[in-house]
Amino acid sequence: MTAVTVVETDTDSEIAEIFADAGAAGFLHAREIGVEGGQEVNVGADEPVVLASVFKILVLTAYVRAVAAGELDPKERTTVTARYRIGGVGTAGFSDDVEASWRDLAQNMMTMSDNAATDVVYHRLGAAAVDRVIADLGLRHTRLVGCCEDLFASVIADLDGDADSDLDVLFEGATAEQILALDAVHPLRTSHSTPRDLTTLLNALWTDTAASAEACRQARDIMAQQIWPHRLSSGFPSDVRIAAKTGTLPTWRNEAGVVTYPDGRQYAVAVFTRAASLAERQPRVDASIGLAGFAAIEHLRAL
Secondary structure, eight states, X not given: OOOOEEOOSHHHHHHHHHHHHHTXXXXXXXXXXXXXXXXXXXXXXXXXXXXXXXXXXXXXXXXXXXXXXXXXXXXXXXXXXXXGOOSSSGGGGOSSOEEEEHHHHHHHHHHTOOHHHHXXXXXXXXXXXXXXXXXXXTOTTOBOOSOHHHHHHHHHHHTTOXXXXXXXXXXXXXXXXXXXXXGGGSGGGSSEEOHHHHHHHHHHHHTTOSSOHHXXXXXXXXXXXXXXOXXXXXXXXXXXXXXXXXXXXXXXXXXXXXXXOXXXXXXXXXXXXXXXXXXXXXXXXXXXXXXXXHHHHHHHHHO
C-alpha cells in the first residue's frame, strides 16, 4: 500500500487553535478522494474517538450492500414499534407505531439521525453485516458495541437505572461527575473509531469500492440530504456540496463527510471534538468543526 504523505505546516497549529478557542479538544483527518499516496492533514487523526451517530455511515454501507445483493427489498415495509421510541427526532419521537419502507427508514437514519429507524435497520441487517463492512474496508481501529439501543442501555446502567427508567429523567438527576464517567463518552469503552478510519470509509464509498457502484451511489445520495447545517457545512461557501453525518453525545460533537468543490475535486474530512463543558448547546464548538474542516481542505487545495 502506498504511504500517504503527511502535511506538516502551520495548518495543524491553526486547526488546533480553532478547537482551543472553542473550548474543545479536536481530532481531524482530511484527504482528497481517490488520490492514493496523496497529501493529508492530520490533527490527532489516529487517536480513538467516540463515534456517536457517525456510526450510522457503517450501517448505511451495510444497508446498500444488502439491497444490491438482493437480500433486502428497499420497498418492503416494516413497523417501528414502542420498543424503539426513546425520544428524539423522526420515528424515535413518535407517539404511535409507524409503518415505513426500509429505504425510508435508511433515509431517516442519515438525514435527521433518527435513532429508532437506525436500530430497526441495524436489527434487520444483523451486527455481522455491519462488522463485515469494518473488516472488508480494513478499518482496524473501528469497533461497534451494538446500536443506539445498546448505547442507551449502557447509559441507563451507568446511572443506576433499570429497564423501566426514563433516560431523560436519569440525565436530569445525574451529576457532572456521573456523566463524565459514562462508558458512552470514553472511546475505548463504547463504539469508537479514528478520524483516519472514517476518511478511509468515505473514500471507499466515493470510489465505489465499499460496495457496487450503484450501491455506493445510493449511499452518497442519501448522505447528501442530511438536514443539519450547523457543523461542517457552516464553514464552507454555498457552492460547495457536502454529504455527511453528524454525531453527538455529552462533550462529543462530530461530523464526517465528503466536500465537493465546483471544480469537481472531492475531499473526505472527519472532525471529532470533545468539549470541556457539558452544556447542551455549544455553538462555538459546532462552528469549529466547519472552520477546521475548511482550513484543512483549503490547505490541501493550495498544495
